[in-house]
Amino acid sequence: MIEKPIISKPSEDLGINGGKRRENLKQRAYLNTLSSVIDYTANRLSGLLVNPFIITGLGTSLFGIWQMLGQFTGYVNIADTRSSQVLKWTVAQKKDVATVEELRSDAGAAFVVMLFVMPVILIAGSIIAWYAPYITHADKAHYTLVRITCSLLIFSILVFKFFELFEAVLRGMNLTFKRMGFRAGIVLLGGGLKVLALIGGWGLIGLAGVHLVESLLIGLSFYIVVKRNVDWFGFRMPTRSNVFRFGKLSAWYLADSGANMVNTNSDKLLLGIVAGPVTVAYYSLTKFIPAALQGLINRLILGIMPGIGKLLGLKEYDKVKSVRKNINRISLLLTTAFGTTIIIFNQSFLSAWVGNDHFAGHTANALIMLMTIQDTFVRNDACIISATLDIKKKVFLTLIAGALFAAFGIVLANKMGIAGLCISMMISRLFLFLGQRKILSDLMKTEAQPAMAVSYRPLITALLMLGAAIWLATAAGTMGIYQMIVLAPVAFVSSLVLFYMIGLSRGDRLEFRHIIASIKFFKSDTGFSKN
Numbered sequence: 001m002i003e004k005p006i007i008s009k010p011s012e013d014l015g016i017n018g019g020k021r022r023e024n025l026k027q028r029a030y031l032n033t034l035s036s037v038i039d040y041t042a043n044r045l046s047g048l049l050v051n052p053f054i055i056t057g058l059g060t061s062l063f064g065i066w067q068m069l070g071q072f073t074g075y076v077n078i079a080d081t082r083s084s085q086v087l088k089w090t091v092a093q094k095k096d097v098a099t100v101e102e103l104r105s106d107a108g109a110a111f112v113v114m115l116f117v118m119p120v121i122l123i124a125g126s127i128i129a130w131y132a133p134y135i136t137h138a139d140k141a142h143y144t145l146v147r148i149t150c151s152l153l154i155f156s157i158l159v160f161k162f163f164e165l166f167e168a169v170l171r172g173m174n175l176t177f178k179r180m181g182f183r184a185g186i187v188l189l190g191g192g193l194k195v196l197a198l199i200g201g202w203g204l205i206g207l208a209g210v211h212l213v214e215s216l217l218i219g220l221s222f223y224i225v226v227k228r229n230v231d232w233f234g235f236r237m238p239t240r241s242n243v244f245r246f247g248k249l250s251a252w253y254l255a256d257s258g259a260n261m262v263n264t265n266s267d268k269l270l271l272g273i274v275a276g277p278v279t280v281a282y283y284s285l286t287k288f289i290p291a292a293l294q295g296l297i298n299r300l301i302l303g304i305m306p307g308i309g310k311l312l313g314l315k316e317y318d319k320v321k322s323v324r325k326n327i328n329r330i331s332l333l334l335t336t337a338f339g340t341t342i343i344i345f346n347q348s349f350l351s352a353w354v355g356n357d358h359f360a361g362h363t364a365n366a367l368i369m370l371m372t373i374q375d376t377f378v379r380n381d382a383c384i385i386s387a388t389l390d391i392k393k394k395v396f397l398t399l400i401a402g403a404l405f406a407a408f409g410i411v412l413a414n415k416m417g418i419a420g421l422c423i424s425m426m427i428s429r430l431f432l433f434l435g436q437r438k439i440l441s442d443l444m445k446t447e448a449q450p451a452m453a454v455s456y457r458p459l460i461t462a463l464l465m466l467g468a469a470i471w472l473a474t475a476a477g478t479m480g481i482y483q484m485i486v487l488a489p490v491a492f493v494s495s496l497v498l499f500y501m502i503g504l505s506r507g508d509r510l511e512f513r514h515i516i517a518s519i520k521f522f523k524s525d526t527g528f529s530k531n
Contacts, residue, residue, distance in 0.1 A: 036299030042184035046191030064277030091172025104236035152208035163219025259398035461503035
């Protein structure tokens with residue numbers, strides 16, 4: 001058994017011929033991001049094609065219930081210790097300096113902690129399934145249908161939780177790109193099966209059954225890719241101290257998961273309780289494209305995160321600050337260009353997709369987009385804090401933000417509907433954004449103002465562009481599908497160029513071009529080592 005460190009120096013990988021090569025974190029980040037973007041694009045494409053069939057097959061009310069169940073079943077994660085998250089960040093920080101036995105012991109500890117929590121998840125899932133019809137305001141005739149659907153969705157979560165350990169190893173090793181295309185193909189297959197289930201009259205139960213099959217197939221693909229590409233991977237009986245260490249860290253990630261659940265996975269549920277499932281349907285459909293934007297940006301950040309985990313493990317905080325600055329600069333560039341385009345064309349898109357009567361209105365459309373942009377930057381900082389494995393302050397901060405969202409949400413959503421929900425979320429996100437900036441400045445031992453200061457030039461440019469988009473959306477009205485196909489790409493490219501030239505300083509543009517030039521877009525990571 002190998003007892004020496006896998007890699008002799010933190011900043012180097014073993015080359016193919018036994019020589020040493022520096023790990024190209026930018027190239028790995030690009031490849032991981034490309035893999036995540038392909039997967040997410042397939043997911044959004046599947047939703048784009050399948051949702052009209054779901055609305056037609058189920059009706060607006062049951063479609064809203066399906067959306068609520070998707071969030072409600074996610075609440076079983078509150079009972080999850082998130083051992084896979086701890087394993088991911090542990091591997092990211094230790095992979096260059098730990099022995100094979102240490103890494104296998106960490107994987108074993110994560111597995112043991114996961115086994116302990118499975119019965120708790122089953123109990124929590126049973127309670128959620130029983131009360132699901134009352135929470136979603138389902139008709140009494142649909143109570144059994146909703147409970148069976150909810151049970152299948154919860155079981156698919158349990159299946160995925162088991163295989164999530166394999167994905168955690170891939171992410172921690174910075175090798176997510178090795179599964180490129182697998183998940184995308186399975187998701188597209190699942191989309192086709194959902195359409196067949198609806199045509200066959202299986203309704204909600206058919207959709208949930210296909211979701212379970214998807215989870216199983218995706219999990220098996222994780223297992224195959226890890227076995228082929230990570231030589232050290234295996235489970236070793238952990239020591240009691242290692243299990244306790246993982247359990248303690250997992251407990252904090254559990255608390256963080258529960259707090260995030262209230263903040264990020266409760267909007268449809270709260271809106272459904274206050275305003276009913278039909279309003280949830282309008283909100284979900286209007287938010288479809290903005291949510292796709294946010295998911296795309298998140299995949300970009302997730303691709304970079306394992307590299308940041310390595311830098312944090314080495315305490316190279318200057319590099320972390322530089323990466324964070326670049327992440328936020330790219331995020332603002334993309335969210336402004338996407339946001340401008342979506343605000344202008346979202347009504348036209350919905351009219352062509354599912355009918356104009358499902359559009360939530362221009363005010364709600366603009367607020368959803370602004371809320372999404374704000375949340376993107378909150379998530380960026382949250383990912384960096386999570387990579388430190390020290391999330392105590394973040395947990396308390398997120399819990400307070402969640403309480404703010406729930407309190408304002410109940411009042412404002414009841415009075416203002418979707419607009420009130422968005423405003424309440426923006427209030428909680430502002431509190432979370434400011435608090436996370438303070439946590440990061442303390443972590444990297446820098447004063448908050450110089451290290452985390454807001455640059456007003458890009459912010460003002462973004463606000464002016466989004467304001468112009470809101471005016472154009474109100475004045476232009478609905479466009480035809482062919483006009484939209486031609487004008488939407490033009491609006492996006494124009495917004496991208498305009499923000500790049502006006503919103504970014506000359507130094508920012510030079511650094512941005514340097515990052516792009518350092519990436520080999522059509523090559524894999526030649527310094528890759530299976531270890």
